[in-house]
Amino acid sequence: MLRRVLLSTLALSALMLPASAEEVFRAKLAGHALLPALSLVTPPADAPRDAWMSGKFTGKVPNHNAMSAPGDVGAAYGSHPTGISLPFIGQPVQGMSGFAMNRAGDGSIFTLTDNGFGSKINSPDALLFFHRMKPDFDAGTVGRVETIFLRDPDRKVPFRIAYEGTESRYLTGADFDPESIQYLDGEIWIGEEFGPYIIRAAADGRVLDVYPTRLDGAVLRGPDTPGTVVPALAGRDFRVQRSGGYEGMALQPGTNLLWALLEKPILGEDGKPEGDFLRIMTFDTGKKDWTGESFKFRLSDGATAIGDFNFIDESRAxxxxxxxxxxDPSLACAEGAGDKTACYPLPARVKKVVLVDTSQRDAEGFIRRIGHIDLMNIEDPDGKALVETAAKRDLTGKFTFPFFTIEDVMRVDDTHILVANDNNLPFSAGRQIGKAADNEFILLEVSDLLNAR
Known part of the structure; x- marks a missing residue:
């Protein structure tokens, strides 16, 4: 009896430990594959002519001159050019914004492209689609097996879409911001940020249903939810932050519940974040309704958001x-620096893959953090890296993943996970200053992490 009490006390203590005190596990680079930044796809033949040139609305005025406006990382990140110009002829494959846990029959991975160019306003000509991809770590390449475009021929979307007046009714980044994806019984489930909504679609991209989010019985809205109008009061008229919807949505084996995880903390009535934690709501794919249960994920020191969420067994994710x-932090700009052409004003510091146990929760609903790997400190003794990271330090035998948005993770087998970035084409350049980030897929050997409990 005493032993049971002691074990219970230890378990409770583990749940109460701060995130910064959790165990850090080693990670070793086992494979590296690249999909070039400037990878474009052709729109469907029946898509509106407007969609054959994308990115026309990313500047202050519409621009219909292909590849005429140089991309850069933005003033907050030093205004570094990326070497790629807008608008594009065709649709950019973009960075990956989520991996599905289940694979297609041929072993390819379902992965998702987000709303296009970063906002509802600048993406009305960015078509929405998901892919089946196969990374080849021997060749160092990523094969795009198929691209499937989302469309709404049956008028399931509960608001007016950008291409409302067309027969094909393809969806765009002015309609939704899809950020997470799961594949179940031949159907696609997508977690979306503007609503936030959960979208159910057929494997051919046809929308079957759109579900608004409910927390404690009330509908959650964001500033970009259709129906939210200016002036809108943060915390009252909407509680989800802009770009704070479903960045991660995990499919639980056995139950087929979707664990929908918001990217940022929701707002309290005072309009401020309710805390340093994120909300998780569960959705029953069988009943096609919310379960009414919700949980919390505590962010560690310095973390501001999550990127992806996938189960590795019935409870751990x-x-x-x-x-x-x-x-790279070694290229951080000096305080007050005027010239930022060769430095990073906001270098990458917190980039982690965290292992949690959803079955272990404290009295306040926080799920247990078991430990994590540091994506800024990956071992590479075998020289698997295909590209170098610009740095003012010796990175021999070390690999880093210093990207703004890292939005894809999945279990591959008992010892490996797969991680990829969203390169925000053409607005991110985390690997080299002045060069647009490629879509990088990294295979990591993390047996200690996957075996931790």
Whole structure:
């Protein structure tokens, strides 16, 4: 009896430990594959002519001159050019914004492209689609097996879409911001940020249903939810932050519940974040309704958001946790620096893959953090890295993943996980200053992490 009490006390203590005190596990680079930044796809033949040139609305005025506006990382990140110009002829494959846990029959991975160019306003000509991809770590390449475009021929979307007046009714980044994906019984489930909504679609991209989010019985809205109008009061008219919807949505084996994880803390009535934690709501794919249960994930020091969320067994799951930085910390700009052409004003510092146990929760509903790997400190003794990271330090035998948005993680087998970045084409350059980030897929050997309990 005494032993049971002691074990219970130890378990409770583990749940109460701060995130910064959790165990850090080693990670070794086992494979590296690249999909070039400037990878484009052709729109469907029946898509509106408007969609054959994308990115026309990313500047102050519409631009219809292909590849005429140089991309850069933005003033907050040093205004570094990326070497790629807008608008694009065709649709950019973009960075990956989520991996599905289940694979297609041929072993390819379902992965998702997000809303296009970063906001509802600048993405009305960015078509929405998901892919089946196969990374080849021997060749160092990523094969795009198929791209499937989302469309709404049956008018399931509960608001007016950008291409409302067309027969094909393809969806765009002015309609939704899809950020997470799961594949179940031949159907696609997508976690979305603007609503936030959960979208159910057929494997051919046809929308079957759109579900608004409910927390404690009330509908959750964001500033970009259709129906939210200006002036809107943060915390009252909407509680989900902009770009704070479903960045991660895990499918639980056995139950087929979707664990929908918001990217940022929701707002209290005072309009401020309710705390340093994120909400998780569960959705029953069989009943096609919310279960009414919700849980919490505590962010570690310095983390501002999550990137992806996938189960590895019936209760344990992987969550990407990140800050808003990009670039190696050794190239951080000096305080007050006027010239930022060769430095990173906001370098990458917190880039983690966290292992959690959803079955272990404290009295306040916080799920247990078991430990994590540091994506800024990956071992590479075998020289698997295909590209170098710009740095003012010796990175021999070390690999880093210094990207702003790292949004894909999944279990591969008992010892490996797969991680990929969203390169925000053409607005991110975390690997090299002045060069747009490629879509990088990394295979990591993390047996200690996967075996931890």
């Amino acid at each position: 992987l969550i990407i946790e990140r800050d808003n930085g990009e670039g």
